[in-house]
Amino acid sequence: xxxxEQSPQxxxxxxxxxxxxxxxxxxxxxxxHWLQQHPGGGIVSLxxxxxxxxxxxxxIATINIQEKHSSLHITASHPRDSAVYICAVPRNSGxxxxxxxxxxxxxxxx
Amino acid sequence: xxxxxxxPKFQVLKTGQSMTLQCAQDMNHEYMSWYRxxxxxxxxxIHYSVGAGITDQGEVPNxxxxxxxxxxxxxxxxLSAAPSQTSxxxxxxxxxxxxGAFFGQGxxxxxV
Numbered sequence: 001x002x003x004x005e006q007s008p009q010x011x012x013x014x015x016x017x018x019x020x021x022x023x024x025x026x027x028x029x030x031x032x033h034w035l036q037q038h039p040g041g042g043i044v045s046l047x048x049x050x051x052x053x054x055x056x057x058x059x060i061a062t063i064n065i066q067e068k069h070s071s072l073h074i075t076a077s078h079p080r081d082s083a084v085y086i087c088a089v090p091r092n093s094g095x096x097x098x099x100x101x102x103x104x105x106x107x108x109x110x
Numbered sequence: 111x112x113x114x115x116x117x118p119k120f121q122v123l124k125t126g127q128s129m130t131l132q133c134a135q136d137m138n139h140e141y142m143s144w145y146r147x148x149x150x151x152x153x154x155x156i157h158y159s160v161g162a163g164i165t166d167q168g169e170v171p172n173x174x175x176x177x178x179x180x181x182x183x184x185x186x187x188x189l190s191a192a193p194s195q196t197s198x199x200x201x202x203x204x205x206x207x208x209x210g211a212f213f214g215q216g217x218x219x220x221x222v
Contacts, residue, residue, distance in 0.1 A: 004152070033210065041218075043200060045210035086152070090207075097143065097168060097207055100152035 002027040002089050006101035013108050019074035021104045023087030030090060032070050033098065034061050037084040046072075046085075077108045112136050116201045116214025123191040123221045131186040131217050133201030139212075141204045142184040146170065146197040147216075153200065159184055160207065191221045 003026040013019055023032070031050040037043045047054050047061040049070070054061050058077075063070040074081055087101040117132045135142065143158040145168075155168025159178040173195060175187040184203075188195060201214040 035211075041198065041216045043202075043213040043216075045212070048210050088153075097155050097158050098211075099155075099169075100145075102150065102152045 001091055002029070002099050004087055004089055004099055004101040006085075006087050006104050008104060009102070010105045011107070013077050013106070015078060015108055015110050017077050017108075019077050019081070019106065019108075021072045021085050021087075021106070023070045023072070023101060025068050025070075025087075025089045027089075028065070028068070028093055030093075032063055033088040034070075034072050035086040035088065037086060037103065039083065043086075074106075077106075079108045079110050082107050114201060114203050114212045114214040116199075116217060118217060119215060121217060121219050123188070123219065125191060125193060125221060127191050129188050129191065131188075131199055131201070131219075133184045133186065133203075133214055134182050135184075135203040135212070136182065137203065137212065138181060139203035139205055140181070141207050142178065143168070143202050143211075144174070144176065144184070144186045145200045145202065146195075147200060148197050156186065156199075188219075193221045195219065196221045 005024045007022045033048050034046040058075045060073040084103040084105050086103045088098040090096045091099045114135045140161045144156040145153040154170050157176040159165045162181050165176050199217045202211040204211040
């Protein structure tokens with residue numbers, strides 16, 4: 001079974017700072033997911049990526065398949081980015097359900 | 111577009127009671143799943159379904175039943191509620207197992 005580790009667990013940043021959240025996993029995968037959980041509890045999918053880099057607005061996700069590692073970057077952070085960011089990967093290689101990291105709680109202070 | 115509709119949002123049960131959490135999606139997604147989220151732990155898979163008539167167990171299936179009679183609906187049944195089932199429950203759907211998932215708003219369940 002894939003083991004997912006996220007770091008840091010908690011992160012506090014000043015508005016405008018560049019944020020990096022890391023995700024490592026143990027079993028080779030076809031794709032990795034980044035999700036955001038709002039303070040109110042709702043969960044939305046941000047990215048699904050299998051190689052390279054994806055960008056959406058101020059969010060950038062990168063993945064290194066060989067090193068089994070992904071990063072989520074937030075440029076010019078804003079208080080509205082405050083949320084829990086969750087990494088997820090397939091449980092095993094192949095077509096298996098996802099297993100989730102414990103999340104990184106981000107607080108951006110104005 | 112409704113997306114994934116999950117009800118109720120809050121529920122308090124007494125130990126031993128049974129209840130059903132409802133989940134419906136209007137996106138014609140084949141894959142649906144139920145998770146529980148507990149403090150300090152990631153989302154854990156309870157049960158999932160890859161299509162109507164097909165269900166399978168996840169990591170923590172004990173004490174829960176599911177059925178998938180239609181593509182749209184995937185209810186989760188608690189057979190005899192226990193305090194250990196106090197948690198926040200999320201339903202999700204996606205086109206396939208690995209494509210981006212749409213989540214319901216969650217159900218905060220307390221068993222006393």
